[in-house]
Amino acid sequence: xxxxxxxxxxxxxxxxxxxxxxxxxxxxxxxxxxxxxxxxxxxxxxxxxxxxxxxxxxxxxxxxxxxxxxxxxxxxxxxxxxxxxxxxxxxxxxxxxxxxxxxxxxxxxxxxxxxxxxxxxxxxxxxxxxxxxxxxxxxxxxxxxxxxxxxxxxxxxxxxxxxxxxxxxxxxxxxxxxxxxxxxxxxxxxxxxxxxxxxxxxxxxxxxxxxxxxxxxxxxxxxxxxxxxxxxxxxxxxxxxxxxxxxxxxxxxxxxxxxxxxxxxxxxxxxxxxxxxxxxxxxxxxxxxxxxxxxxxxxxxxxxxxxxxxxxxxxxxxxxxxxxxxxxxxxxxxxxxxxxxxxxxxxxxxxxxxxxxxxxxxxxxxxxxxxxxxxxxxxxxxxxxxxxxxxxxxxxxxxxxxxxxxxxxxxxxxxxxxxxxxxxxxxxxxxxxxxxxxxxxxxxxxxxxxxxxxxxxxxxxxxxxxxxxxxxxxxxxxxxxxxxxxxxxxxxxxxxxxxxxxxxxxxxxxxxxxxxxxxxxxxxxxxxxxxxxxxxxxxxxxxxxxxxxxxxxxxxxxxxxxxxxxxxxxxxxxxxxxxxxxxxxxxxxxxxxxxxxxxxxxxxxxxxxxxxxxxxxxxxxxxxxxxxxxxxxxxxxxxxxxxxxxxxxxxxxxx
DNA sequence: GTTTCGGTTCTTTTT
DNA sequence: GAACCGAAAC
Numbered sequence: 001x002x003x004x005x006x007x008x009x010x011x012x013x014x015x016x017x018x019x020x021x022x023x024x025x026x027x028x029x030x031x032x033x034x035x036x037x038x039x040x041x042x043x044x045x046x047x048x049x050x051x052x053x054x055x056x057x058x059x060x061x062x063x064x065x066x067x068x069x070x071x072x073x074x075x076x077x078x079x080x081x082x083x084x085x086x087x088x089x090x091x092x093x094x095x096x097x098x099x100x101x102x103x104x105x106x107x108x109x110x111x112x113x114x115x116x117x118x119x120x121x122x123x124x125x126x127x128x129x130x131x132x133x134x135x136x137x138x139x140x141x142x143x144x145x146x147x148x149x150x151x152x153x154x155x156x157x158x159x160x161x162x163x164x165x166x167x168x169x170x171x172x173x174x175x176x177x178x179x180x181x182x183x184x185x186x187x188x189x190x191x192x193x194x195x196x197x198x199x200x201x202x203x204x205x206x207x208x209x210x211x212x213x214x215x216x217x218x219x220x221x222x223x224x225x226x227x228x229x230x231x232x233x234x235x236x237x238x239x240x241x242x243x244x245x246x247x248x249x250x251x252x253x254x255x256x257x258x259x260x261x262x263x264x265x266x267x268x269x270x271x272x273x274x275x276x277x278x279x280x281x282x283x284x285x286x287x288x289x290x291x292x293x294x295x296x297x298x299x300x301x302x303x304x305x306x307x308x309x310x311x312x313x314x315x316x317x318x319x320x321x322x323x324x325x326x327x328x329x330x331x332x333x334x335x336x337x338x339x340x341x342x343x344x345x346x347x348x349x350x351x352x353x354x355x356x357x358x359x360x361x362x363x364x365x366x367x368x369x370x371x372x373x374x375x376x377x378x379x380x381x382x383x384x385x386x387x388x389x390x391x392x393x394x395x396x397x398x399x400x401x402x403x404x405x406x407x408x409x410x411x412x413x414x415x416x417x418x419x420x421x422x423x424x425x426x427x428x429x430x431x432x433x434x435x436x437x438x439x440x441x442x443x444x445x446x447x448x449x450x451x452x453x454x455x456x457x458x459x460x461x462x463x464x465x466x467x468x469x470x471x472x473x474x475x476x477x478x479x480x481x482x483x484x485x486x487x488x489x490x491x492x493x494x495x496x497x498x499x500x501x502x503x504x505x506x507x508x509x510x511x512x513x514x515x516x517x518x519x520x521x522x523x524x525x526x527x528x529x530x531x532x533x534x535x536x537x538x539x540x541x542x543x544x545x546x547x548x549x550x551x552x553x554x555x556x557x558x559x560x561x562x563x564x565x566x567x568x569x570x571x572x573x574x575x576x577x578x579x580x581x582x583x584x585x586x587x588x589x590x591x592x593x594x595x596x597x598x599x600x601x602x603x604x605x606x607x608x609x610x611x612x613x614x615x616x617x618x619x620x621x622x623x624x625x626x627x628x629x630x631x632x633x634x635x636x637x638x639x640x641x642x643x644x645x646x647x648x649x650x651x652x653x654x655x
Numbered sequence: 656g657t658t659t660c661g662g663t664t665c666t667t668t669t670t
Numbered sequence: 671g672a673a674c675c676g677a678a679a680c
Contacts, residue, residue, distance in 0.1 A: 201670095267667085267668065429659080561668065583669055
């Protein structure tokens, strides 16, 4: 027995460096791990989980692992399971939204919500705000945009600031009618409550409210989670940190991991000072610094270190290399986007020829549209690539179209879904759809006579198709939560109606129909309709979330925004469009904001690379009107000392 | 009064 | 490409 324990100890010692070991094996109480890029942050978390279960005998159900994406949580728990040796279920891991959803599905009745509430994604929320706007100003012109209102609302919530303050802040730029905005936001709030809807922010607010107002619920979860681990702590917003503090109040076994250099979500309310004030909120916290970088060659780290010293408001620390000298990063100057695309293709070809696998190469950029030319070029030369969530899978029009059916089945008060569904049929537009909803009395009842005759009257050529769908839905009404039946229903809907609709509406109907079949297959992983709906609503992207063993992932070059590259690494990283106005983006510098977050973003891009880093700097940008614009190289390029990089000009080869 | 269609404008980052 | 707006077509 003693032997085994010692073996276990030695195992952890041999697998980790001194600081990692300290974090992994720390006894109870709060711990702050400041982990610079590539210093084994994930490794530390994974081993911590394994240590708690294996060495300390903690039941996995009593460990909560909060991460930035659901995928990250999945991966970590999988790796921990591998370490432990046996697959253990019952883990609680995922995003803050995920956690809140899980809690709310059990207790939301306490705050006046049915437990089968529907989650609104951004587009849904926007539509709902728009409809609130219309209700209030039916005829009168209103110059307000739903986008603006939502932005104000979200910011106020995520930064924990009053709506007035947000408006005042914005009013420095544009005059805003604060009374109207507040009215519309209030309408929006009430509509959500009445129709049993929650937007992303509501998940956090309501989750927190549940914990704050009901001591029994707070104690239930406070007691349950013996250990709480939080990844990417530098990107938590006030709401999220309150959630953590509330949940950790009883046991106080809290391990947070983060790096202020990599805080890139301030526009979502995140503030890296949150991580720095951790020791004030937890005076007994142990602070562990991880600075030894295992990922990148020294030449890349030199560029990263040079970059971040230009930020004044950071807590200076150095990345210490462990790897051998390799070669310097390349900065490539050339004419325009077309050149860049061709150059990148030639670089990739060179890398593939020298033995790199496609999956070891990533192309990163500031905004999705920066990769347009490259995508065309890659397609042309038939290099396999995949884009990490341009338009997100579940936010595409055709997916939302078919998803509207399960949504109204799950929550008959979901007006947005109902309108979307009924307006697919020719002859029914916004006006008619609203009237139909009124006839129904704000709730979808499949066999309501008044409503069926009304719809039939309005329908033009799709009457038969509509009847078939309705019959199918009502035949299902006893089996509502059965996911297989729902899959069959969508299948039938496509065959009877949507296939034809798609062909008439979209150029790429075939691809879209394929997507829908993929969706049906995907749905079969879930046990219930409700689980399917809430998981998909919280999911970013089907590609990013499906198993990494997928062919697409192992044989393709990855194209992604830097934001979505967070936490990942590749042998070779190519960064596009390093010119002023694109990166840093001109919008981020508006309103007198400083450029430090953009620089942190650049730092994140650089530190993703293990062996090779290539920064592209075209000097001509084609504008929308067809004109061109000359660009200055990004300040992040100018800030790199000349001797740290190899400068290339207008050539199609890397070395 | 409604629906549909065509033109215009904008695309930072995301749970 | 897709959301929004105004004008033609039903």
